[in-house]
Amino acid sequence: MNSPTKQKKSGSCGCxxxxxxxxxHRQEVAKTTSLCGCxxxxxxxxxxxxxxxxxxxxxxEGAVDAAIGDERKKDxxxxxFDVKMDRRSAFKKLTASLLIGxxxxxxxxxxxxxxxxxxxLQIDWEEQFKGNYKLMENDEKKATVSRLVRSYQLRTGKxxxxxxxxxxxxxxxxxxxNISKCQGYMDCVSACVExxxxxxxxxxxxxxxxxxxxxxxxxxxxxxxxxxHEVPAEGHFYMGTQCFHCDNPPCVDVxxxxxxxxxxxxxxxxxxxxxxxxxxxxxxxPYDGRRFNWSKPEVPEEEVNKKxxxxxxxxxxxxxxxxxxxxxxxSRAGENPACVEACPTGARVFGNLLDPDSTIxxxxxxxxxxxxxxxxxTEPKFWYFMD
Amino acid sequence: xxxxxxxPFLCFCFxxxxxxxxxxxxxxxxxxxxxxxIKAESKHYKGTSISSEKYINxxxxxxxxxxxxxxxxxxxxxxxxxxxCTECHSKTLKKMHSAGLKKAHWNIKLNHANQxxxxxxxxxxxxxxxxxKSLTTHTIDFNKSYKLCSQCHQKEYKDWIGxxxxxxxxxxxxxxxxxxxxxxxxxxxPSFDTKWPARFNTQKxxxxx
Numbered sequence: 001m002n003s004p005t006k007q008k009k010s011g012s013c014g015c016x017x018x019x020x021x022x023x024x025h026r027q028e029v030a031k032t033t034s035l036c037g038c039x040x041x042x043x044x045x046x047x048x049x050x051x052x053x054x055x056x057x058x059x060x061e062g063a064v065d066a067a068i069g070d071e072r073k074k075d076x077x078x079x080x081f082d083v084k085m086d087r088r089s090a091f092k093k094l095t096a097s098l099l100i101g102x103x104x105x106x107x108x109x110x111x112x113x114x115x116x117x118x119x120x121l122q123i124d125w126e127e128q129f130k131g132n133y134k135l136m137e138n139d140e141k142k143a144t145v146s147r148l149v150r151s152y153q154l155r156t157g158k159x160x161x162x163x164x165x166x167x168x169x170x171x172x173x174x175x176x177x178n179i180s181k182c183q184g185y186m187d188c189v190s191a192c193v194e195x196x197x198x199x200x201x202x203x204x205x206x207x208x209x210x211x212x213x214x215x216x217x218x219x220x221x222x223x224x225x226x227x228x229h230e231v232p233a234e235g236h237f238y239m240g241t242q243c244f245h246c247d248n249p250p251c252v253d254v255x256x257x258x259x260x261x262x263x264x265x266x267x268x269x270x271x272x273x274x275x276x277x278x279x280x281x282x283x284x285x286p287y288d289g290r291r292f293n294w295s296k297p298e299v300p301e302e303e304v305n306k307k308x309x310x311x312x313x314x315x316x317x318x319x320x321x322x323x324x325x326x327x328x329x330x331s332r333a334g335e336n337p338a339c340v341e342a343c344p345t346g347a348r349v350f351g352n353l354l355d356p357d358s359t360i361x362x363x364x365x366x367x368x369x370x371x372x373x374x375x376x377x378t379e380p381k382f383w384y385f386m387d
Numbered sequence: 388x389x390x391x392x393x394x395p396f397l398c399f400c401f402x403x404x405x406x407x408x409x410x411x412x413x414x415x416x417x418x419x420x421x422x423x424x425i426k427a428e429s430k431h432y433k434g435t436s437i438s439s440e441k442y443i444n445x446x447x448x449x450x451x452x453x454x455x456x457x458x459x460x461x462x463x464x465x466x467x468x469x470x471x472c473t474e475c476h477s478k479t480l481k482k483m484h485s486a487g488l489k490k491a492h493w494n495i496k497l498n499h500a501n502q503x504x505x506x507x508x509x510x511x512x513x514x515x516x517x518x519x520k521s522l523t524t525h526t527i528d529f530n531k532s533y534k535l536c537s538q539c540h541q542k543e544y545k546d547w548i549g550x551x552x553x554x555x556x557x558x559x560x561x562x563x564x565x566x567x568x569x570x571x572x573x574x575x576x577p578s579f580d581t582k583w584p585a586r587f588n589t590q591k592x593x594x595x596x
Contacts, residue, residue: 041525169437172425178551186584193586203590230586247421278592336439345579346554346571354429356458359427359550359563366421379421387546 005137086304100128116154123151133310135259137167152315159307162314165332167265173326173381174266174353176363177240180387181347184209184231184238191342192242193368195327196307196313199297205337206291206324207242218372239258242339242373243268243289243324244380251281251290260321266353266381270321277319287374287380290323293371326350353381439558446556448528448564454549458563461556461570463530470529471515480513498576500539508536510574536568 011152037239100121130136130144141164189207197205210223214235232238249268252260260281282290296318308314309329316322327337331350335341340348351360363369367385374380418424450460466469476483482584489508499505513519519527519535528535537544546552547565556564568574 121404139591168437171433171437172433180554183579183582185582186586190585204586205588209584224586226591228584230579230581231584232567260528283437329557331435334439334558335442336555336557340555340559341557343554344571345550346566348549349555351434351559353425354432355434355561356432357431359555360559360561362549363551366528366549367546381421385551386541387552 041117053305056250059114063233069080080293086174091110097128099146110138120151120154122230123147123154127151127273130256132274134274137209138164141166141310142171148314156301158301158306160304160305160308160314162308162310163332164310165266165319167263169264170352171265171352171356173331174360174364175245175247175326175382176349176350176367176369177382177384178345178347178349178359178387179237179239179384181345182209182238182240183347184211184233184236185344187342187344188339188348191338192324194303195305195330195338196325197297197299197308198291198293198322199293199316201298202294204291204293204297204322206289207240208288209238209240211238212339239384240339241289242341242370242382244283244287244382245324245326247379247381250284250376252379253283256280263311267311267331268323268324269325269328270323271311272314272320272322275320277321279321281321286376286378290321291316292321308354355359358367394532411422435560438555439560439562439564442557443562443564451531454545456548458565460530460533460565460567462530463567463569464528470517476516487559495575498578499574515550532574 055130074153127144127147131140133141133144145162145164148249149160152160164260168169183189186209189205189209191198192198192207193205196206198206208225210220210225210232211227213225214237216222218239227233237361245262245268247262247265247266249262252262252268255261257276259276260268260270262268277292279292282292293316297316299343299344304315305313307329309325310330312325312328327335327339331337336350340350349360349363353360353364355361363385364383369383371380371383404556418427431561443459446464447465449462450459469475475549496503497507504543509522510519510566512524512526515526519532521527521535522538533544533547543552547568549565550565554566555574556566572578
């Protein structure tokens with residue numbers, strides 16, 4: 001929908017990438033309209049105050065003057081700073097960056113700080129000011145992924161692999177669920193939690209399996225999604241819900257920062273580093289497809305799935321929204337999602353909707369299929385069918 | 388006089404604008420529904436670079452074509468530990484019964500349909516233990532045991548060929564590899580047992596109090 005237009009400016013980034021020689025760039029940074037020269041060099045800024053050609057007041061007036069409408073075209077630093085805001089919120093937004101900046105500068109100029117901690121802070125700095133993943137070019141995607149991998153290695157000493165594989169042409173992912181086959185074993189739920197590194201403390205689960213009484217249809221009010229008895233129970237049937245990857249996703253429309261979007265292969269994804277945690281998307285989703293991290297997600301080190309994708313199962317942080325991605329790290333590589341692989345009854349069918357010979361297409365064309373709340377016009381790519 | 392000719396002109400302009408704007412809308416939202424979109428966009432499908440090959444490389448597979456659909460299933464004979472059966476079944480069944488030999492297959496209990504419909508020799512051939520046999524006594528290879536199942540379970544068979552019954556192995560991408568009947572069902576006791584769910588969410592209980 002949005003072409004990845006970008007405005008390249010030598011803003012803070014010039015400073016960020018040249019941490020060691022921050023001072024030498026100060027003049028150049030100050031000449032552009034942004035304040036970041038001060039932000040980045042907070043440690044030594046006061047001594048050089050007379051060098052700044054504009055005052056703080058002038059900067060904020062400039063920021064207030066900046067147009068708000070073209071936010072879509074802006075990326076990274078610009079999207080945060082080049083918008084209308086009052087003094088108070090401007091300071092709020094600056095604080096976090098300043099802290100990181102101060103830390104980075106103090107350690108990069110210090111002789112005692114170790115190489116590793118310098119690198120760590122350099123990574124933090126660059127991550128702080130990176131743009132929205134949706135607008136990134138391929139080399140920028142690769143750069144952020146390699147930073148995240150290195151950062152994880154520096155922090156835990158363990159190596160992970162992270163992919164930034166884009167959507168393939170001629171692929172549109174779709175899913176079909178056989179409600180007469182599902183027996184409620186919940187092997188899919190377990191496999192999903194392990195595959196996608198979901199928080200173990202809050203027992204976050206993307207998939208819900210609903211136990212429904214025969215003869216009552218889809219009655220979610222009376223369904224039980226947290227049963228614990230031998231299954232299948234007499235007189236009940238089972239159906240699963242998760243993110244349906246709507247083709248017309250309401251969650252995407254409401255996101256104020258465009259941290260969630262529909263990829264070209266139909267996956268609805270979240271940039272966890274761009275999400276501000278407002279949870280509008282959770283309110284907009286008619287299917288309860290999204291989950292929020294109320295605390296920092298904790299996964300025991302030995303259980304972390306190290307095969308990751310930037311848009312998929314990489315480690316999340318506190319205060320961001322996440323959801324099923326049809327296991328983007330697996331599906332884009334050609335593998336079945338973890339839930340499909342784990343299902344012992346074969347109730348789950350996954351495939352490429354654009355391939356006329358695919359099994360998912362056979363199901364859509366030969367079985368009686370339906371979707372949940374079809375009348376909303378959300379166009380879920382998740383169909384239910386019966387034998 | 389000046390205003391009169393401008394009325395039809397205005398009308399023309401109005402409809403022209405309507406026409407242009409409706410065309411524009413149509414372009415933005417080309418399809419009425421997702422199914423239309425899938426149909427239209429898959430018309431010129433040329434395949435993708437994503438393939439299942441790297442996942443199925445090491446598997447011992449067997450290509451089959453049923454209802455003009457080509458796919459692979461796992462080789463079965465190599466999985467049966469005591470194949471070939473004739474290594475033990477050197478004599479006819481009757482002789483083996485009477486020879487006072489120790490019983491083999493004591494653990495197999497037929498729990499499939501009922502005794503009126505099925506017994507061992509409905510599928511196994513006492514005169515040709517290395518193969519299965521159809522209801523009309525045609526020989527069926529152990530690797531193609533799905534043919535035996537399809538004699539009664541036609542609906543399941545058709546769904547399986549299409550991909551609605553059963554399960555793909557490893558990959559959604561072509562070339563397709565699917566499990567065959569006996570990879571999930573025990574042919575002697577084909578229905579699934581009840582069991583306990585894989586997990587129980589205690590946090591959810593806490594939250595909903």
